[in-house]
Amino acid sequence: MCVFGRDIVCVIVLIFSPALFAGEFPQIRYQSKDSFIKGVFEEEPKWKMIRLTSALKKSSKAILGHRYKGGRIRYWTGDGKTAWIIDEIGKEMPITIGVSVENGVVNSLSILVYREERGGEVYQSWFTNQFLGKRYQSDQRLVDRIDGITGATLSVAAVSKVVELVLMLDSHVGAIDEK
Amino acid sequence: MSNNKKVAIIIIIGLFLQGCATFSKSTFVSADPEQLDEWQVEGTISLEGENGVDGAYFRYTNVEGDYELTLHSDDPVGTPQVVVTGQESLTNESFTSGSDQSKKVLVEIKKNFDLEYLDYWLRGLPATENAELSQGEDGNLSTIREQGWEVRFEDYMEIGKYALPEKMVLTREDTIVDIDLVRGETGFINSPCPDYKAGLDVYIDEQSIHGDTIETLVPSSGAAPVPRWISDSGFCGQLYKIHGKIPDPRVGLYGPDSMMWKLSSPLAPGGMGAGRALLLQTAHPWITAAIDEHSIVRYDPVERARRTFVNVFTMVFGSMPQVMASANKVHRTHIEIEGKIAHPAGAFKKGSEYKANEINSMIWVHSTLWETLVLMYEELESPLTAEEKERFYQETKLFAMLFGIPEDALPKDWVEFLAYNRAMWNSPQLTVTDNAKKLRDDLFTPPNILMTFPLWIQKVVTAAHMPERIREQYGMEYGAWEKFNNAWLMASARMSQWMLPDVMGVSALRHEANARLEGVRVGPYQRMLVRELLGTERLVN
Numbered sequence: 132m133c134v135f136g137r138d139i140v141c142v143i144v145l146i147f148s149p150a151l152f153a154g155e156f157p158q159i160r161y162q163s164k165d166s167f168i169k170g171v172f173e174e175e176p177k178w179k180m181i182r183l184t185s186a187l188k189k190s191s192k193a194i195l196g197h198r199y200k201g202g203r204i205r206y207w208t209g210d211g212k213t214a215w216i217i218d219e220i221g222k223e224m225p226i227t228i229g230v231s232v233e234n235g236v237v238n239s240l241s242i243l244v245y246r247e248e249r250g251g252e253v254y255q256s257w258f259t260n261q262f263l264g265k266r267y268q269s270d271q272r273l274v275d276r277i278d279g280i281t282g283a284t285l286s287v288a289a290v291s292k293v294v295e296l297v298l299m300l301d302s303h304v305g306a307i308d309e310k
Numbered sequence: 311m312s313n314n315k316k317v318a319i320i321i322i323i324g325l326f327l328q329g330c331a332t333f334s335k336s337t338f339v340s341a342d343p344e345q346l347d348e349w350q351v352e353g354t355i356s357l358e359g360e361n362g363v364d365g366a367y368f369r370y371t372n373v374e375g376d377y378e379l380t381l382h383s384d385d386p387v388g389t390p391q392v393v394v395t396g397q398e399s400l401t402n403e404s405f406t407s408g409s410d411q412s413k414k415v416l417v418e419i420k421k422n423f424d425l426e427y428l429d430y431w432l433r434g435l436p437a438t439e440n441a442e443l444s445q446g447e448d449g450n451l452s453t454i455r456e457q458g459w460e461v462r463f464e465d466y467m468e469i470g471k472y473a474l475p476e477k478m479v480l481t482r483e484d485t486i487v488d489i490d491l492v493r494g495e496t497g498f499i500n501s502p503c504p505d506y507k508a509g510l511d512v513y514i515d516e517q518s519i520h521g522d523t524i525e526t527l528v529p530s531s532g533a534a535p536v537p538r539w540i541s542d543s544g545f546c547g548q549l550y551k552i553h554g555k556i557p558d559p560r561v562g563l564y565g566p567d568s569m570m571w572k573l574s575s576p577l578a579p580g581g582m583g584a585g586r587a588l589l590l591q592t593a594h595p596w597i598t599a600a601i602d603e604h605s606i607v608r609y610d611p612v613e614r615a616r617r618t619f620v621n622v623f624t625m626v627f628g629s630m631p632q633v634m635a636s637a638n639k640v641h642r643t644h645i646e647i648e649g650k651i652a653h654p655a656g657a658f659k660k661g662s663e664y665k666a667n668e669i670n671s672m673i674w675v676h677s678t679l680w681e682t683l684v685l686m687y688e689e690l691e692s693p694l695t696a697e698e699k700e701r702f703y704q705e706t707k708l709f710a711m712l713f714g715i716p717e718d719a720l721p722k723d724w725v726e727f728l729a730y731n732r733a734m735w736n737s738p739q740l741t742v743t744d745n746a747k748k749l750r751d752d753l754f755t756p757p758n759i760l761m762t763f764p765l766w767i768q769k770v771v772t773a774a775h776m777p778e779r780i781r782e783q784y785g786m787e788y789g790a791w792e793k794f795n796n797a798w799l800m801a802s803a804r805m806s807q808w809m810l811p812d813v814m815g816v817s818a819l820r821h822e823a824n825a826r827l828e829g830v831r832v833g834p835y836q837r838m839l840v841r842e843l844l845g846t847e848r849l850v851n
Contacts, residue, residue, distance in 0.1 A: 158339060178443075201344040201347065218342045223642055225342070227342070
């Protein structure tokens with residue numbers, strides 16, 4: 132029985148299809164979570180979780196412009212600092228953002244994973260360095276206090292919102308610790 | 311030589327020729343599962359303790375804190391025999407049939423676990439701050455020690471943008487619990503469009519209801535049709551209409567008895583028709599302008615085709631949550647695609663506005679897919695009866711609604727649909743611009759030597775099946791030599807499709823969808839195809 136057609140197609144399917152489509156959905160990992168946390172703290176930090184009460188949920192929504200999907204947020208603490216790793220949607224996909232805070236000001240900011248097709252420039256240090264030393268100001272949005280990036284408006288807004296959220300949460304956990 | 315041996319030899323040769331690229335390491339990094347507010351996993355749970363071993367199939371669903379655990383012992387997708395629902399500490403139990411096995415498993419689960427802990431562990435998360443954690447090289451947790459339990463995560467599965475545990479072993483003193491998860495959903499369980507409100511401004515066009523649909527879509531004057539933009543609420547309204555029509559979310563829009571699955575399953579019709587559908591789309595100046603000005607894959611038509619077909623396949627073969635996720639993703643992407651036509655092109659004047667979320671142009675894109683699929687299916691598989699084509703066409707209306715196209719804007723039946731396609735082929739709405747010709751060249755220019763033969767096949771078959779006026783505008787040759795090549799290529803494809811075993815001749819997505827309906831994982835060969843073809847571990851499983 133002639134099997135020429137079948138074998139040719141099998142070979143085409145097996146050999147050429149990966150060449151046709153090889154690649155994955157866009158995703159750039161700039162830094163692992165572990166490496167970010169190790170970079171923030173000199174000694175092994177403790178990790179904790181903050182439950183989002185209805186008041187915190189309301190404040191988070193005001194900052195993010197949408198409800199935070201989740202009932203709690205994990206953070207790391209030590210050396211008088213807190214570190215947070217939070218996902219926020221840029222356009223379609225979440226950007227994983229690491230932020231650390233010391234004495235109420237931003238101490239470091241890193242884009243850990245970028246999954247959007249465009250706007251990846253937000254990982255560059257000239258952009259992230261703008262946030263260092265920034266404090267939470269409830270009357271002024273952070274996004275209005277930094278230079279944006281043409282073509283990356285949504286990613287810039289996502290990073291700014293996360294930094295603002297972290298500053299708000301840090302002040303909240305600081306207040307709890309003081310009590 | 312037996313079929314199995316032949317397939318094995320071909321696979322070995324294929325893997326050898328592909329080298330290590332076949333096993334390229336995944337760069338996937340999970341999004342934070344803490345942010346999952348609508349999710350579902352299913353699989354098997356087996357408890358081994360002092361009372362022996364008990365096991366059952368289970369499904370766990372959590373929608374914004376309201377959870378449901380169902381157990382059934384006879385079939386992975388069987389009717390639940392035990393249902394536990396609740397929110398945090400409030401729990402209700404109901405028993406829908408008298409399965410002792412499922413009840414015994416529930417008793418063991420309740421004896422051993424706090425369901426709130428299980429809710430976190432099933433997502434690979436610690437339940438409390440007291441947990442001791444170990445992390446694997448991939449960044450996912452490998453072990454959680456909490457509440458006297460050691461929870462070991464032996465494998466994770468990619469579901470959408472999340473990595474969720476696939477195999478977990480829980481041990482405490484003499485009790486061992488094995489949890490094998492086969493699939494899950496990570497959103498769109500409760501609402502088809504949670505980011506939008508379904509408004510009352512769902513598109514209503516008096517002309518298309520009371521007048522001639524084809525005249526509305528293809529004005530006989532040769533002018534461009536009046537643009538009809540799709541709003542967010544109009545889009546959401548259409549999704550709600552579909553959402554209410556589908557009885558079983560696991561089956562999705564269509565299912566195994568549908569014409570859509572029948573026509574979309576064999577590889578050859580869709581594969582051989584892809585070039586025709588894409589070039590018919592880019593013959594519309596709006597589509598070309600949108601690709602030229604907005605697409606990052608302007609110079610990578612294969613990647614653009616892949617992204618298109620990832621969404622098309624998900625909508626055709628996916629479960630309802632997967633279908634709705636894809637529809638929302640496409641709508642969001644389309645929102646930002648708008649601009650002005652830079653040069654006069656056929657029916658479209660210079661400076662005229664275009665948007666991706668517009669009914670007339672979307673109907674055209676939609677039509678190129680299904681008219682081409684029927685054409686190629688009939689050539690490569692078997693002729694369809696008028697009744698089958700009508701059934702198929704009515705099914706495609708659901709697909710159109712996923713883009714926010716209202717049913718009343720579409721041609722009413724298959725005959726009118728064909729008349730619309732013919733009218734478009736001869737309308738100045740289809741005008742091949744210089745940019746469209748560049749896209750044609752990009753499509754058929756092989757990026758490497760391996761692609762030379764497959765793209766030559768696409769070029770020959772596309773030219774042969776293109777409407778004459780459009781083929782001439784693209785400047786595609788179709789003489790005696792091309793006719794000869796098309797004849798033997800189509801004959802070979804027909805024979806190959808007929809002779810190939812289903813495992814190779816039927817779309818990997820259809821295999822994934824079948825596995826989903828059976829509540830199991832698709833086999834390793836199909837997984838490899840999905841990974842390599844579509845760049846994800848699973849699409850519709």
